[in-house]
Amino acid sequence: MGVRVRPQFRKCCVIGENLERMKTLNLIVGLTILSMLYGLSAMAHHSSTYFDMEVEVTHEDVTVVDFQVANPHGLLIYTVVDDEGNAVEWNAELPSANFSRRGGVTESVLRPGDKLVAVIGAPGLPGRTREHLMRLARVELPNGDTATFSAISATYTRAETE
Amino acid sequence: MSISKIILGVVVTLGIIHFSGVTNAQANFEGIWYANHPEGMGQPPLEELAFTPAGRAAFDRFGADNDPSFRCVMPGVPRGLVDPYPREIIQQGHQIVLLHEYYHQVRRIYMDGREAPEYWPLSLSGYSTGHWEDETLVVRTTHLSPDNLMTTTGRPFSGNDNTYVIERYTRSGDVLMLTAEIHDPTYYEETYVMHGLWNFTPDGEIWEYVCDPSFGNVA
Numbered sequence: 001m002g003v004r005v006r007p008q009f010r011k012c013c014v015i016g017e018n019l020e021r022m023k024t025l026n027l028i029v030g031l032t033i034l035s036m037l038y039g040l041s042a043m044a045h046h047s048s049t050y051f052d053m054e055v056e057v058t059h060e061d062v063t064v065v066d067f068q069v070a071n072p073h074g075l076l077i078y079t080v081v082d083d084e085g086n087a088v089e090w091n092a093e094l095p096s097a098n099f100s101r102r103g104g105v106t107e108s109v110l111r112p113g114d115k116l117v118a119v120i121g122a123p124g125l126p127g128r129t130r131e132h133l134m135r136l137a138r139v140e141l142p143n144g145d146t147a148t149f150s151a152i153s154a155t156y157t158r159a160e161t162e
Numbered sequence: 163m164s165i166s167k168i169i170l171g172v173v174v175t176l177g178i179i180h181f182s183g184v185t186n187a188q189a190n191f192e193g194i195w196y197a198n199h200p201e202g203m204g205q206p207p208l209e210e211l212a213f214t215p216a217g218r219a220a221f222d223r224f225g226a227d228n229d230p231s232f233r234c235v236m237p238g239v240p241r242g243l244v245d246p247y248p249r250e251i252i253q254q255g256h257q258i259v260l261l262h263e264y265y266h267q268v269r270r271i272y273m274d275g276r277e278a279p280e281y282w283p284l285s286l287s288g289y290s291t292g293h294w295e296d297e298t299l300v301v302r303t304t305h306l307s308p309d310n311l312m313t314t315t316g317r318p319f320s321g322n323d324n325t326y327v328i329e330r331y332t333r334s335g336d337v338l339m340l341t342a343e344i345h346d347p348t349y350y351e352e353t354y355v356m357h358g359l360w361n362f363t364p365d366g367e368i369w370e371y372v373c374d375p376s377f378g379n380v381a
Contacts, residue, residue: 049315050226050380070377072231093380098247098263098369128225129380152246 047151051122051135059119067110069097092136103154189297189333191251195360204357217349224316232378236265238286240344244358263368301329320348336362
């Protein structure tokens with residue numbers, strides 16, 4: 001069986017309440033500090049609207065069917081064998097092509113037929129997305145390379161530098 | 163010419179300049195800016211929003227089928243006021259131009275006192291005019307399209323004649339700050355306020371953004 005699901009801890013919290021009441025200087029300082037502390041948010045794209053960001057799904061020993069780096073977001077299609085021995089096709093949504101390519105995730109990274117050690121991500125919310133869809137968080141390749149993703153970033157890391 | 167007349171002339175001249183507004187300072191926003199927004203993309207927490215009944219209903223209806231960005235429609239105003247991509251600002255005498263990487267959006271903010279032409283249509287970018295208040299750029303945008311949202315998370319925007327947006331941009335060193343007030347009384351009991359932050363990145367790059375709607379749908 002190549003599927004694992006486990007809950008994730010909520011990462012963040014509500015911050016920056018009532019910023020509009022701050023005077024200009026306070027606003028400048030406040031926003032700058034907030035930005036330094038937290039940086040860009042996972043809310044940047046559609047993550048929390050369509051995916052359960054508190055759950056992590058791991059598919060092991062998967063086979064790439066297709067890999068497209070595109071806007072508004074890329075797509076990894078793969079198959080994973082379920083408990084009954086059936087190959088089930090999943091779709092994993094990547095960040096936009098612009099963010100993926102900036103992080104070194106290009107079309108040549110994955111090709112149809114490639115075997116992957118693991119694909120990890122947040123599953124689609126029932127009723128919000130089609131079945132067997134996740135928002136991709138991490139891909140582990142047999143050579144030890146990894147690709148990690150947020151809604152607005154991607155990082156391809158070669159094994160020897162990890 | 164006596165000293166007293168010279169002093170009087172200087173004082174009068176300074177007074178004219180002051181009261182005519184010529185002394186209004188202008189900041190330099192030219193260049194490429196990389197997004198570094200506060201948590202939540204500078205949006206107010208959902209629990210603090212005061213929806214009208216119509217606004218609540220529109221928010222509850224939201225789904226992938228009515229998300230314009232999945233159809234590769236640019237986010238425009240207000241949704242595109244704060245996006246996670248780089249943008250370039252070009253300052254000219256009569257206008258300030260915002261060139262967004264995201265969806266190739268181009269915004270023209272007219273600074274020469276003009277008003278929207280009589281038959282200017284509703285559009286995703288609307289019609290923007292601006293002026294300086296000291297070193298703060300103040301932008302007013304009207305003529306906004308109803309085919310838009312506040313956020314990617316489905317907070318609605320009505321885009322009717324009662325909607326308009328006020329943006330205030332201020333630079334502090336290499337940081338550009340935005341406070342935007344979105345006035346949409348159809349969907350919100352109070353003015354919706356969002357914030358943006360960008361870092362000056364002179365060696366940054368604006369990439370092409372080509373969108374294929376076949377990759378947009380999650381449903």
